[in-house]
Amino acid sequence: MATGRTHRPATRSRGIPEATVARLPLYLRALTALSERSVPTVSSEELAAAAGVNSAKLRKDFSYLGSYGTRGVGYDVEYLVYQISRELGLTQDxxxxxxxxxxxxxxxxxxxxxxxxxxxxxxxxxxxxxxxxxxxxxxxxxxxxxxxxxxxxxxxxxxxxxxxxxxxxxxxxxxxxxxxxxxxxxxxxxxxxxxxxxxxxxxxSIELQILAFHEQRKAGEEAGADSARPAAPVPPPAPRATAAPAADGGRKGPDGDVPAVMPA
Amino acid sequence: MATGRTHRPATRSRGIPEATVARLPLYLRALTALSERSVPTVSSEELAAAAGVNSAKLRKDFSYLGSYGTRGVGYDVEYLVYQISRELGLTQDxxxxxxxxxxxxxxxxxxxxxxxxxxxxxxxxxxxxxxxxxxxxxxxxxxxxxxxxxxxxxxxxxxxxxxxxxxxxxxxxxxxxxxxxxxxxxxxxxxxxxxxxxxxxxxxSIELQILAFHEQRKAGEEAGADSARPAAPVPPPAPRATAAPAADGGRKGPDGDVPAVMPA
DNA sequence: ATGTCTTTGTGAACGCGTGCACAAAGATGG
DNA sequence: CCATCTTTGTGCACGCGTTCACAAAGACAT
Known part of the structure; x- marks a missing residue:
């Protein structure tokens, strides 16, 4: 997962929840694939399976955009492709x-x-x-x-x-x-x-670290309980006399991180 | 944001919430940077700013790992680096x-x-x-x-x-x-x-699409209200007689997506 | 030893997101 | 026109995550 938005804390922009917005591209991809196979309509169940989500969630997501489905039939693929594209702003360059x-x-x-x-x-x-x-x-x-x-x-x-x-x-x-x-x-x-x-x-690298966490859990599921196998558990160290003020000059932030993405 | 885990619906693995796990690498990066500047301790406030999160959230996150801070002082950088690394499973290869x-x-x-x-x-x-x-x-x-x-x-x-x-x-x-x-x-x-x-x-491409959504919102904030500027709004089309069964052969799924990441 | 000051750790409230389950809507067939 | 069947759209409840706010803990000075 690529993570995080930054500002705009939870301001659901005009009634469409962030979580829904993040899934729209997923639906769009699945719909595009269907469109290329000339499939005229899909049910929420089918489309949800193709997008890898729950069908109820998908229906609720679409309900934020409007009532674009037909009960007893499903959603018109081409029409939905257009609606989602428009909502995401992909109809423009x-x-x-x-x-x-x-x-x-x-x-x-x-x-x-x-x-x-x-x-x-x-x-x-x-x-x-x-x-x-x-x-x-x-x-x-x-x-x-x-x-x-x-x-x-x-x-x-x-x-x-x-x-x-x-x-x-x-x-x-x-x-x-x-x-x-x-x-x-x-x-x-x-x-x-x-x-x-x-x-x-x-x-x-964050994505890999999250995977490693779960991987470690899977590995240690039924093995050594909690005893630290690595060498140095390092007991809670004696605190120094004066706390470092860490005078950070403004907002330059932690730029000098270890590795660069690209030596460019 | 890279998105989504897949299975393991919400099973907080051993008391550590998924959301917290996803932030640990962020803290680790900030702590590593501090460590390289030989900063001995940080407060939750400082570290939170460096990682771009709320300080209360950071403290709660760390509380899931144990009580590694010292009240009135803050957290020992080296010790915390070790603890988070161990928790994420990064002490092994x-x-x-x-x-x-x-x-x-x-x-x-x-x-x-x-x-x-x-x-x-x-x-x-x-x-x-x-x-x-x-x-x-x-x-x-x-x-x-x-x-x-x-x-x-x-x-x-x-x-x-x-x-x-x-x-x-x-x-x-x-x-x-x-x-x-x-x-x-x-x-x-x-x-x-x-x-x-x-x-x-x-x-x-999903990340860009999410950005486009917000970008469009920002642009249309104080412009044309809701009138569709693009050419074809395409009214809800007359549904076909028979709904396509879309007989999907097993779980091969929607593989034939438009563009490949890499022509390899 | 005592008081003050800083900062952690957490109880509690709140809001968002998810999923169930069902009623309403429409298609289809007789 | 009515009955049946499919599928949407959503009310509701629940759980996770976030944030506030504060008491407890320890450092530090006197």
């Missing part, structure tokens, strides 16, 4: 910039799932002059000096950050200052942004 | 295989965040014979014919799927049959797995 063209940035640039959903890679941006002009996935990389100009000219409102963690906040600041109001962050850092800007983050 | 070495698979193979958290890339596997033997991120790619052998020999229990959507379920089945019990799925498909196997998925 969304120019996107990707900043940080390392391995990950390059993978994102070539990802087919974007274009097919109305997202258009407007520009690839990297700080390395050696990258400038080199085509990645058919798009020439531009230097980060031109970041503001690119965003302004193309009217970009969505930015993807695939830089090393150390520079992610700076990049974020520049994107926001230039007019970007939605950011997808792949750098392992907590970004701070002003109100009105949405941030979603994807941290690959 | 986790061999991981990555299947599907396209752009994304290659990016994952070179991702520094894995090794530093106790994850070791045991093998890279791809179905393309042309890839076999070629080193990616210093690790030679092996052919998928040897998948079962590799998993058995290395005792791999965690698999990463970065293949095109069309083959993800087959790959998943082979991984599970070979003994893998945790899967991180990057392919845009719903994987079906037997009980006891954990699946987490990361869908890049």
């Amino acid at each position: 969304w120019p996107v910039v990707i900043v940080g063209i390392g391995n990950l940035g390059a993978a994102l640039a070539g990802y087919g799932g974007f274009a097919s959903r109305g997202f258009r890679v407007a520009a690839l941006i990297d700080a390395d002059p050696a990258m400038t002009g080199r085509p990645v996935a058919g798009i020439p990389v531009q230097h980060s000096d031109d970041l503001e100009k690119i965003i302004a000219e193309d009217g970009v409102s969505i930015g993807v950050i695939a830089t090393p963690a150390g520079v992610a906040q700076q990049v974020c600041d520049r994107l926001v200052a230039a007019g970007v109001t939605s950011i997808l962050n792949f750098a392992p850092t907590v970004l701070s942004v002003p109100d009105g800007v949405d941030v979603r983050k994807v941290d690959l | 986790w061999p991981v295989v990555i299947v599907g070495i396209g752009n994304l698979g290659a990016a994952l193979a070179g991702y520094g965040g894995f090794a530093s958290r106790g994850f070791r890339v045991a093998a890279l596997i791809d179905a393309d014979p042309a890839m076999t033997g070629r080193p990616v991120a210093g690790i030679p790619v092996q052919h998928s014919d040897d998948l079962e052998k590799i998993i058995a020999e290395d005792g791999v229990s965690i698999g990463v799927i970065a293949t095109p959507a069309g083959v993800a379920q087959q790959v998943c089945d082979r991984l599970v049959a070979a003994g893998v019990t945790s899967i991180l799925n990057f392919a845009p498909t719903v994987l079906s797995v037997p009980d006891g196997v954990d699946v987490r998925k990361v869908d890049l």
Whole structure:
């Protein structure tokens, strides 16, 4: 799971719960597949199975959008595809910039799932002059000096950050200052942004750590009870005299995280 | 946000809530950064700010692990790093295989965040014979014919799927049959797995779609009220005579999704 | 030793999300 | 036109997660 929204604590935007919004793309994908097989209608049961969710949940989700089903029959596939697309804002074109063209940035640039959903890679941006002009996935990389100009000219409102963690906040600041109001962050850092800007983050290592937790549980289910096998349990240490004030200069935050996503 | 667990509906594993488990890696990252700056202790307030969460939430999260703080002082950084690492199972070595070495698979193979958290890339596997033997991120790619052998020999229990959507379920089945019990799925498909196997998925395009939803809302906040600007609202269509049975052959599911993550 | 000050740990209230179960709606057949 | 059958849409209850607010615990100064 890529996690967390940032601001907008629980403000269900106009009656559509966040949890529902997060599932709409799932339904859309399943519906698109059905559409390509020319299936005219689906029941909530079938569609729920295809999307991997509960059918009651799916019906309730759709009920937030309106009454688009027909009792005794199901949902019209094409119509539902359109309605969900419209609700998600995919009927319009969304120019996107990707900043940080390392391995990950390059993978994102070539990802087919974007274009097919109305997202258009407007520009690839990297700080390395050696990258400038080199085509990645058919798009020439531009230097980060031109970041503001690119965003302004193309009217970009969505930015993807695939830089090393150390520079992610700076990049974020520049994107926001230039007019970007939605950011997808792949750098392992907590970004701070002003109100009105949405941030979603994807941290690959976090997902693995969650899996490891469950894996460990499965392994230790019927084994050694609780005795610490590793060497040093380290008893609760004697606290130092003065608590470190940890004078953090403003909001620069914990940028210097260990590994960078990409050496860019 | 990478989303969703699959099975184990809400079974809080041994008293630690899922939501808390999902945040532990976040705390660990912030603590590691502090540790590298040789900060001896942190208050819940400071650490919460660094991790981007509420301080009360953080304290409650830690309370599930035990009473590791000192009132009036805060938490000992090193000790907490150790405790969280142990809880997440990061004190042991986790061999991981990555299947599907396209752009994304290659990016994952070179991702520094894995090794530093106790994850070791045991093998890279791809179905393309042309890839076999070629080193990616210093690790030679092996052919998928040897998948079962590799998993058995290395005792791999965690698999990463970065293949095109069309083959993800087959790959998943082979991984599970070979003994893998945790899967991180990057392919845009719903994987079906037997009980006891954990699946987490990361869908890049879903994250963007969620951002687009909020972006659209922000844009249309004070504009045209509800009148559909796009061309075809498509009135609720006249339903066909017979509902399509959509005879789905078993659980193969909606594999043929539009774009593949990687042409591998 | 006593008082003050800081910070943890948690009881309790609240809100969101989920899932059950069923009534209403419509299709279909006679 | 009526009966039956399917499937939606939703009222309701329950449980998890979040947040507030505060008492208890310990550090520190005098």
